[in-house]
Amino acid sequence: MKRPFHPAWNLIRRITAIAVCLLCVNTLLPLLQAEGAGIQDGSESLQSLTIAQSTAVLHSDTMAPDTVQQFAREQALILGSEATGKRWKQAELDFYPLGPGTRSWLVYADVEGSPVGYMIISANDQGQLLLSEYGQGGQRPYSSSLLDQALDKQQLNLQELSTEGGELKWGYAPPLLAYWKVERPHAAAIYIDATNGDTLPEGVLKELELDVDAQNTKRPHSMTTMSGQTTVIPSVSPQDSILSVDSMQLQPSFNPADNLLWITSKAVSITGVKALSEQWKKDKTIVFSANHQNVFYGGPLPVSGYQIWRNDRGTAQLQYVAIGGHNSVRRFVPLQTLIRDGHFYAFKP
Known part of the structure; x- marks a missing residue:
């Protein structure tokens, strides 16, 4: 036979139970949030x-x-x-x-x-x-x-x-x-x-x-x-100063596999976007190839543009070159990254 609790004791038990529930919720909530953020x-x-x-x-x-x-x-x-x-x-x-x-x-x-x-x-x-x-x-x-x-x-x-x-x-x-x-x-x-x-x-x-x-x-x-x-x-x-960007300079993209003349051409020296512009003025197409590292670039890829980042004095601070755009996403990447890992090839299509 169960002994009934005194009414005052029942009230204490209920308050205690509510407090325990609140404590459990506060304890489990961060765990549930962390689990939900597992993505x-x-x-x-x-x-x-x-x-x-x-x-x-x-x-x-x-x-x-x-x-x-x-x-x-x-x-x-x-x-x-x-x-x-x-x-x-x-x-x-x-x-x-x-x-x-x-x-x-x-x-x-x-x-x-x-x-x-x-x-x-x-x-x-x-x-x-x-x-x-x-x-x-x-x-x-x-x-x-x-x-x-x-x-x-x-x-x-x-x-x-x-x-x-x-x-x-x-x-x-x-x-x-x-x-x-x-x-x-x-x-x-x-x-x-x-x-x-x-x-x-x-x-x-x-x-x-x-x-x-x-x-x-x-x-x-x-x-x-x-x-x-x-x-x-x-x-x-x-940053040393506030930066701004010039308008994008874009070229038509193409598939380097459609014309393999670039493979037999000699790599050209590209140290800045000015050299790219000079090659395009000669009606030449430019391909970037990282040779054995092409797997990390998705290349060889067409060079299809550039954009210059300048400081508030108008001095060029960063040069981003566009690669891809035909069979792949056109991506603006730091020119120095390309110079470090690969070569540029210019040819008349």
């Missing part, structure tokens, strides 16, 4: 290709640290200083981390759902943020339609892979390799170039991933955990 590891369900979005205006670190968002907004304002690029200033910026250990973020810029352009921001070993590349308009890496086309060639279906436990991951490898990794439950992973849809060599990418893992173990102590992903929180170096 930040750079992977996404194959069943759904959408990722929760955040904007630079909100300064939410859900998808990128505040320092990355601040830097992205600064670059968008610079790109918006050019007359035809003013929409950059009003654009909403959506951030997507590009895989654990890469210290890179994809940034889509849109105005009322209309694409303005994209940026990829990376942190170097010193923790400084860099604008690795950018593009204008609707041409963007990691396009879901491009992924669908690439998977169709492999006779793969996202829905079926998802049901079987497959996984899709976004990756970015320096200097300029944007790719997807499609993990299959009973077969080797497939790597796909996210700028042109080409299948990438599995061995090269596996070795690259091992290198990234090894480098992560040697990172300095200026590291923090962001929703389960270990990443460097970079510091933004103050």
Whole structure:
């Protein structure tokens, strides 16, 4: 036989139970939020290709640290200083981390759902943020339609892979390799170039991933955990002066494979965009090739334009050169990166 409790004791028990429940909710809430943020590891369900979005205006670190968002907004304002690029200033910026250990973020810029352009921001070993590349308009890496086309060639279906436990991951490898990794439950992973849809060599990418893992173990102590992903929180170096950009100088794009005369030509010396202009004035077409490193560029690629970044005194500070634009995304990348890794070939088509 159960002994009934005194009414006062029953009241104490109820208050205690409510307090315990509140304590449990407060304890579990951070865990539930962390679990919900697990998408930040750079992977996404194959069943759904959408990722929760955040904007630079909100300064939410859900998808990128505040320092990355601040830097992205600064670059968008610079790109918006050019007359035809003013929409950059009003654009909403959506951030997507590009895989654990890469210290890179994809940034889509849109105005009322209309694409303005994209940026990829990376942190170097010193923790400084860099604008690795950018593009204008609707041409963007990691396009879901491009992924669908690439998977169709492999006779793969996202829905079926998802049901079987497959996984899709976004990756970015320096200097300029944007790719997807499609993990299959009973077969080797497939790597796909996210700028042109080409299948990438599995061995090269596996070795690259091992290198990234090894480098992560040697990172300095200026590291923090962001929703389960270990990443460097970079510091933004103050700029010497306010920057602005000149108008884009664009050339018609082409497919280097359609005319292989460039292979037999001698590499030309390109030290700045002035040399590019001189070659184009001679009615010559220019190809960039990184030779054995072409897998990291998606090349060989047509050189299809440039844009100069200047300080408030009008002095050129940065030179970005456009590569691609025919069978791949047109990407504006630092000229010095191209000079370091490859050669330019000019020929009359």
